[in-house]
Amino acid sequence: MHAASAFTLSGRDLLGIEGLIASEITGLLDLAEEFVELNRQVEKKRTTLRGRTQINLFFEASTRTQSSFEIAGKRLGADVMNMSVGSSSVKKGETLVDTAITLNAMHPDILVVRHHASGAVALLARKVDCCVVNAGDGAHEHPTQALLDALTIRRNKGRIQGLTVAICGDVLHSRVARSNIILLHTLGAKVRVVAPSTLLPSGIESLGVEVFRTMEAGLDGADIVMMLRLQRERMAGSFIPSVKEYFHYFGLDEAKLRRAAPDALVMHPGPMNRGVEIDSAVADGPRSLIREQVEMGVAVRMAVLDTLARKLPNA
Amino acid sequence: MRNGRPAFRDPRPLLLVNARVIDPSHGSDFHGDVYLADGVIKDAGFGIAAAGVPEGAEVVDCKGAVVAPGLVDMRAFVGEPGAEHRETLASASHAAAAGGVTTIICQPTTDPAVDDPAIVDFILRRARDTAVVRVHPMAAITKGLRGEEMTEIGLLQAAGAVAFTDGYRSVASAQVLRRALTYARDFDALLVHHTEDASMSQGAMNEGAFAARLGLSGNPKAAETIVLERDVRLVAGARGRYHAAALTCAESLAVLERAKEAGLPVTASATINHLSFNELDIGAYRTYFRLAPPLRAEEDRQALIRAISSGLIDVVVSDHLPQDVEGKRLPFSEAEPGAIGLETLLSAALRMVHTDQVDLVNLLAALSTRPAEILGLDAGTLRPGAPADVIVFDPGMPYVLDPSMLKSRCRNTPFDEARLDGRVQRTIVAGATVYEYV
Numbered sequence: 001m002h003a004a005s006a007f008t009l010s011g012r013d014l015l016g017i018e019g020l021i022a023s024e025i026t027g028l029l030d031l032a033e034e035f036v037e038l039n040r041q042v043e044k045k046r047t048t049l050r051g052r053t054q055i056n057l058f059f060e061a062s063t064r065t066q067s068s069f070e071i072a073g074k075r076l077g078a079d080v081m082n083m084s085v086g087s088s089s090v091k092k093g094e095t096l097v098d099t100a101i102t103l104n105a106m107h108p109d110i111l112v113v114r115h116h117a118s119g120a121v122a123l124l125a126r127k128v129d130c131c132v133v134n135a136g137d138g139a140h141e142h143p144t145q146a147l148l149d150a151l152t153i154r155r156n157k158g159r160i161q162g163l164t165v166a167i168c169g170d171v172l173h174s175r176v177a178r179s180n181i182i183l184l185h186t187l188g189a190k191v192r193v194v195a196p197s198t199l200l201p202s203g204i205e206s207l208g209v210e211v212f213r214t215m216e217a218g219l220d221g222a223d224i225v226m227m228l229r230l231q232r233e234r235m236a237g238s239f240i241p242s243v244k245e246y247f248h249y250f251g252l253d254e255a256k257l258r259r260a261a262p263d264a265l266v267m268h269p270g271p272m273n274r275g276v277e278i279d280s281a282v283a284d285g286p287r288s289l290i291r292e293q294v295e296m297g298v299a300v301r302m303a304v305l306d307t308l309a310r311k312l313p314n315a
Numbered sequence: 316m317r318n319g320r321p322a323f324r325d326p327r328p329l330l331l332v333n334a335r336v337i338d339p340s341h342g343s344d345f346h347g348d349v350y351l352a353d354g355v356i357k358d359a360g361f362g363i364a365a366a367g368v369p370e371g372a373e374v375v376d377c378k379g380a381v382v383a384p385g386l387v388d389m390r391a392f393v394g395e396p397g398a399e400h401r402e403t404l405a406s407a408s409h410a411a412a413a414g415g416v417t418t419i420i421c422q423p424t425t426d427p428a429v430d431d432p433a434i435v436d437f438i439l440r441r442a443r444d445t446a447v448v449r450v451h452p453m454a455a456i457t458k459g460l461r462g463e464e465m466t467e468i469g470l471l472q473a474a475g476a477v478a479f480t481d482g483y484r485s486v487a488s489a490q491v492l493r494r495a496l497t498y499a500r501d502f503d504a505l506l507v508h509h510t511e512d513a514s515m516s517q518g519a520m521n522e523g524a525f526a527a528r529l530g531l532s533g534n535p536k537a538a539e540t541i542v543l544e545r546d547v548r549l550v551a552g553a554r555g556r557y558h559a560a561a562l563t564c565a566e567s568l569a570v571l572e573r574a575k576e577a578g579l580p581v582t583a584s585a586t587i588n589h590l591s592f593n594e595l596d597i598g599a600y601r602t603y604f605r606l607a608p609p610l611r612a613e614e615d616r617q618a619l620i621r622a623i624s625s626g627l628i629d630v631v632v633s634d635h636l637p638q639d640v641e642g643k644r645l646p647f648s649e650a651e652p653g654a655i656g657l658e659t660l661l662s663a664a665l666r667m668v669h670t671d672q673v674d675l676v677n678l679l680a681a682l683s684t685r686p687a688e689i690l691g692l693d694a695g696t697l698r699p700g701a702p703a704d705v706i707v708f709d710p711g712m713p714y715v716l717d718p719s720m721l722k723s724r725c726r727n728t729p730f731d732e733a734r735l736d737g738r739v740q741r742t743i744v745a746g747a748t749v750y751e752y753v
Contacts, residue, residue, distance in 0.1 A: 018528075097644050117646030118530035119600030138648065140530030178530055202533065203524025 007031060008310050013125050013132040016141035017182045025183060029151050032296070032303035036151075039075070039299055048306050049078035052109040057099070058084045058135070059115040064270055064294065065135050065145075069112045072301035076309075078110070096120055097127050104128040109312055110305060113137075118175075131308045139173050145269055146179035148300040150187065152293050153224055156265055161188035166218050166260070167209075168194040169228030169250060169277050172201050172239070176269045177228055181207050194218030196250065198239045215250055219259040227252055227268045227278050243276050253279040257287070265289050321408075321446050326747035327373050328352035331707065332364040334377035338384065339680035340696035349382050351703040354745040359697040377707055380740060383679050384695045385417025385448075385704035387686040389507070389584055390560060391635035391657060392482075393419065393450075394724075395441060396434070397426025401637040402724050404438070407657065408446035409722040412750035414658040415739040416633070417704035418449040418694050420686070423460070424482035430455040430466045432474035439475050447749040448742075449704070451477040451692070456495050456506060462486045465495050469502050477690045480507035480560060483607055483652075485542050487513060489549060496555030505689065507558045510542040510567070511608050519648040521594045521609045529600065531648060534609055536564040543567050547574040550581055558689060559583040561634060563608045565618035572627055582689050583627075585619045586634035587656055587663050592616070592729060602643045602650035603729045606634075624673045629685045631678070633660040637725035655723045659730045665710055665737035675710065703746035712738040 007027040011019070038044055054073040058066050066082060073080040083103075094102075096115070103111065104127065111132045113121045118138030125132040136142040154160055165184050171177045171193050184191045185208045193204060194212045205211060212218030219225060230246065240246045252266065266278075266288045274280045283290060331349040336359055338344075348363035349356065352372070359382075368374055388411065394401040411419050421438070423429030429438065435452050442450035454476035458464045468479060479499065485508065486492040492508070499506055515538035520526050522533025543559055547570060550557045562571065562583050574581040588606055593613045597604045604610060622628040636653025643650050656663075664682060667673040680695075687695030694704055713736050718726045742750040 095641070095644065096646065115646065117648045119648075120646035122599060123646055138530050138646075139532075175530060178528075201527035202522050202535075203527045206524035207528065 007307060009307055012308070012311060014143055014304055014308060015122050015125060015132065015134045017143045017146050017179045017186070018141065020186070022186050025147070025150065025187060028147055028300070028303050028307060029154060031307065032147070032151050032299045035299035035302040036296065039295070044075050045077065046075060047077045049073065049076040049309055052078045052309060052312070053107070054078040054080045054110040054112065054305070055103060055108045056080065056082045056112045057103065058082070060085065060136070062114055062135070064297070065114065068297040069135060069301050072298050072305055073110070076302055076305055078305070096124055100124040100127040104130070110308065131312065133304060133308065136175050138175065139178070140175050141179045142175040143179050144297070144301050144304055145176050146183040147304070148293055148296040149180055149226065149267060149269070150183055151296045151300055152267065152289050156289060157223065160184065162190070163223040164190045164192065164221060165224040165226060166192045166194050166222040167226045167228065168215065168218065168252065170199045170230050170234065171195050171204065171228065172199045173231060173234065174228045180226065181209055192218050192222065194250070196240060215252070215256045216259055219256060222260040222264055225252060225257065225260055225264055225266050227266070229269065229271065230273060230277050247276055251275070251277055251279060252282050254281055257282055267293060270294070321443060321448065321744065325354070328369060328371055329743065329746065329748070330364060330368055330372045330374045331377055331382050331705070332374060333379060334382040334707070335379060336382050336697065337676055337679055338697040339676050339684040340384070340698060342676055344676055349697060349705065351705065351743065351746045354703055356697055356699055356701050356703050356705070358699055375707070375741070380707050380709045382705060382707050384683040384697055385706050385742065385744065386415050386661060386682045387418040387420070387690070387692065387694050388416045388633045388635070388657060388660065389420045389630050389686045389690070390586070390632035391419050391421055392424060392637065392653070393421045394637065395425065396437065400724070401639055403445070404442045404450060405445040406722060406724045407635070408442070408448045408450065410655070410657040411448045412742045412744070413722050413739065415661045415706040415708060415742055416448060416657050417706065417742060417744050418451065418692065419657070420477060420690065421450060421452050422482045423453050423455045423480060428455050428460050429453070429476070430458050430460070432467065432470045435471055435474040435476050448744050451475065451690070453478045453480045453507060455479065456481045456486060457491060460484060462488060462491060465491070465498060468495070468499055468504050472502050472504050477692065478505040478507045478558070481509065483509055485509050485511055485513065489545060492546065493549045493553055496549055496553035496557065500553060500555040503556065505556045505558055507560050508546060509560045510539045510546065510562065512538040512542050516607070519605060520597060521611050523594070523612065525594050525597070529597070536566055536611065539563060539608060540566045540570060543570045547579065547581060550574070550579050551577070554580065556580045561586050561589070561608060561632065562619070562628065563589045563611045564615040568618055568622050568627060575627070582629040584630040584632045585623065585628045586632050587660050588634060588654055588729060589616065590619055590623065590631065590667065591663050596729070597647070600647040602645065602647055603654060603727050603731065605647060605650050605652050606654060607652035620667055620672050623667065623681055624677060626677065629681065629689060631664055631681045633657050637723055638727045639725055643727050654727055654729050655721070655725055656728070658721055658723065659716065659728060659735065661708065661739060662735040662737045663730060668710065669736055703743060705743045706739055707741040708737060708739045710737045712736065714738055
């Protein structure tokens with residue numbers, strides 16, 4: 001049907017970027033490019049997942065990731081069911097593993113899972129027979145976010161190899177940062193992290209990043225400035241003194257952005273805290289890729305679902 | 316009852332012959348025989364059998380296996396009262412017997428906590444009636460393990476508590492611990508303290524690069540060292556006997572060494588888990604390796620092993636902590652910490668002997684003689700007249716641990732499917748054989 005249709009991943013699931021090799025990442029990105037074009041047509045439907053059941057199991061609230069996976073599944077022809085924590089039996093004390101076993105008995109083909117604990121999606125994947133996509137587990141990984149970020153970068157810069165990418169903000173609690181660091185490192189980018197020391201995990205250097213404690217130094221000559229969301233509960237007192245001080249030193253505004261390369265582009269996984277980690281003028285400015293990231297999200301998730309479905313029984 | 320002994324009928328005298336007899340209390344290691352009768356050790360030496368088999372005695376040919384004092388495990392959780400579904404005194408004692416542990420020192424973190432002499436009495440009575448090894452409870456340092464008010468140290472000790480500990484919690488208030496150490500000194504009571512600052516121990520594993528990779532929050536080593544350093548200062552003033560319950564890192568060993576050099580009444584344990592594994596064993600979020608305190612780096616493990624060899628760390632404990640499936644089959648950060656260890660304690664510890672890092676006599680001292688000395692128990696020796704708590708084991712017998720064969724009520728062993736060398740063949744308590752490997 002299309003050129004990349006012979007492409008597959010080595011595993012049944014997509015639990016993280018860690019473990020993927022460069023050719024698997026670029027294979028997914030190439031396939032996603034095709035879906036970008038498809039999504040801009042009036043007729044957006046494919047039939048790859050016809051007859052398949054996709055369950056979006058979200059133990060943690062999410063609007064954009066969940067809707068992105070839902071649209072991706074539907075455009076590929078799957079029957080998509082959304083299940084979120086508020087309406088599920090998890091609130092009644094059922095454990096994650098019991099939930100997995102229960103859902104598994106309903107014979108879904110694809111489970112898309114988000115959970116607040118690191119490793120929870122991998123735990124669930126061991127208990128089910130279908131393929132599992134990690135839509136974010138704790139502070140561990142968020143692989144489709146890293147893939148959509150990579151696709152966005154590649155489409156705008158034409159490459160990833162050799163670019164300098166500065167990832168700024170709450171690296172400590174960020175699964176987006178971890179997945180991005182691993183992916184960009186695998187594809188040959190120079191990755192920097194920029195954060196106050198309280199928001200950096202100890203030993204982060206071992207992931208192959210260069211660590212900066214000021215935006216001025218960290219953004220110097222960067223091709224991509226990737227901002228991270230600061231969780232509200234971490235804003236006052238525990239990790240940083242105040243929002244005001246954080247924005248002063250680490251909020252991305254026009255002045256700080258001038259340190260970066262003249263053609264530097266700005267990204268944010270969303271949802272943004274305007275005036276906390278990013279200034280509105282930058283977020284809505286000409287160098288912002290934030291809206292394009294959302295568009296790429298659907299295409300990348302279609303590529304992931306399409307690829308994993310090829311390895312399903314009777315595919 | 317005060318000797319923690321189960322109620323057995325008088326067993327037949329036993330003559331263990333053709334054995335490698337190791338008595339760490341004398342540092343002796345020789346080929347000979349051991350004679351047990353009337354619940355005590357009658358003789359351990361050369362040629363006892365050659366001089367004639369005593370009348371009525373059962374002769375056991377050990378075929379060169381080691382005969383040594385039974386192990387004294389200073390840190391084990393038994394769920395009685397309150398968590399019998401995880402472990403009872405009976406099930407723990409059978410697990411202990413299979414592992415060569417003849418004396419269990421149990422944690423006061425039961426429900427209700429052991430902070431009242433009546434609960435000490437309850438445990439001792441239950442143990443006498445249901446357990447097959449000796450059981451000595453530790454009592455809480457503070458009422459309800461809340462870290463606020465001191466328990467009745469004198470009355471609890473008189474009831475049979477052999478030491479005082481708040482279990483898996485540090486006493487956060489320096490003043491409370493200082494007063495407890497000062498008061499305990501009048502009774503020559505031992506305080507066993509968990510050294511983990513609660514405010515810095517909210518994470519799920521050791522802080523560092525591996526935690527960063529797994530996206531798990533980490534506990535720094537300083538959480539332990541800060542508490543230990545504070546405690547050593549308090550001991551220097553109060554002079555009460557103090558035992559660090561489970562040290563995990565090289566930095567703590569430096570603190571311990573200085574305290575010992577200063578002549579302070581400070582001793583310490585390391586757990587078999589921290590001597591056997593490091594943080595990388597957590598792998599893909601394996602919750603059986605979630606422990607408190609957490610597994611540290613390989614350098615720390617190696618430093619702990621050297622400290623066992625040198626005697627800087629006095630005691631090796633199992634840190635037996637049964638957790639049911641519901642507590643472990645969870646995401647790593649939500650799983651209960653702890654691992655069972657009574658049955659695998661000796662086999663796992665022998666790995667340090669097989670790798671030539673620790674001498675067998677020194678290892679057995681850390682597993683029997685030293686804890687008995689620290690607790691003031693008549694155990695850990697083959698001296699004539701001592702209670703006949705003896706084990707026979709083949710230090711080289713290989714096996715693969717099958718969790719379904721374990722006697723504990725729980726299966727949370729990090730040695731699941733592990734290859735181990737060294738197996739207990741017979742465990743004898745008060746002269747009676749309570750376990751035999753067939």
